[in-house]
Amino acid sequence: MNSFNQAPNALTRLVRTTGRVAEIATEAIWPEQCLVCGTPTISLRRSPFDFNPPLASLFCPNCRRRLVSPTSTFCVRCGGVVPPGAPGPRCGHCADSDWYFSKALPLHSYIGLARAVVIRLKRSKDRALVAAVARLYYESRRKELLEFNPDCVVATPMYWRRKYLLRRGVNAPEGIAKRLARELRVPCLSRFLKRTRATAAQTSVGWSERAANIAGAFAVRMRHGAPVFTGLRVLLVDDAVTSGATCDEIAKTLLEAGAESVCVATLTRAGLGRRPRPTWKK
Ligand SMILES: [Zn+2]
Ligand SMILES: [Zn+2]
Known part of the structure; x- marks a missing residue:
């Protein structure tokens, strides 16, 4: 045979x-x-x-072209979308105001494919996409990230009950924060920042009520009875920033806990458009 x-x-x-x-x-x-x-x-x-x-x-x-905008598209201070032909690198909304965070670094405006990817990250369990997006962010904003030189990374915290209910998806900011921390070779300290109460989605409240909606909603945890963020430059990670009120409240919490400065890393930033000047400005 x-x-x-x-x-x-x-x-x-x-x-x-x-x-x-x-x-x-x-x-x-x-x-x-x-x-x-x-x-x-x-x-x-x-x-x-x-x-x-x-x-x-x-x-x-x-897709890379449609997910990454040049940094000149955004306000150097708050990361707001600067319209083409605008007189300066700062947007009209924050020209003379103070934010608690020192700067914000969006990857793209909240439109088109970038918006679709953020929504997909919120709704799916696509961990590979979370990791790839973090990689894309790091490679595209490496210069600015190294300039800020963070000591640690944290993600915008979710209220524990919502986190528990998030069975169908992954917590995108948390996943991206962990990956960015690995790229930057610094610790991810998200577990020391918490949301102390459930808040209405920022998109569901009026423009002027957003600061009040989120005020006092965050706190830091101690490590062995000692403060964690004292003297640290913190990179705060979110997937989508709209008014900036949430990031500003977290930055305020971190600064009050002793952090030196806070920089916001976000995948997308919504354009402020022609809306009235937000009232939370200090
Ligand atoms: Zn593609
Ligand atoms: Zn601005």
Whole structure:
């Protein structure tokens, strides 16, 4: 009998199965499709055990372009969208006001594909996309992040009850904060910042009531009875910033807890448009 017609023995089957499992695992770890639109991307596979794939294999050039805006698009102080042809690098809304955070660094305006990705992050359990977006953020804002030189990273906290109910999705800011901390080689201290009460969604209250809605909603936890944030430059991570009132309240809480300064890293920033000047300005 021809040996090629013989059924594979147990060892051959085991080797083939192991090879296929390794292949599936490699594809999962190292996608060769754009994570947003599914377009095939350049395969730059170096090793199946490399957990840090290059951006070119995570996003297609078109999606990268639609997720990252030049920093000149945003106000150098509050990260608000500066309309084209505006007289200066600061937006009209914060030209003469004070924020508790020292600056905000959005990746894109809250429109188009960037908005769709933020919504997808909120609603899905796509941990690979969370990791890839964090990578995209770090690579695109590396210069500004290193200029700020944070000592630690924290995510905008969620109220514990909402976190418990978030079975269907992942907490995107938390996932991004952990990844950014890893890239920056600093600790992620999100567990020491908490939301002390449930608040109505900022989008559901009027523009002028947003500061009141969020006032006093955050607190810091002590570590072994000692303050954690004293003298630290804190990078605060969020997925979408609209009025900036939430980030400003968190920055205020952190500064009162002894932090040196707070910089806001956000995936998207909503344009303030022609709305009236917010009333929480100090
Ligand atoms: Zn794409
Ligand atoms: Zn501004």
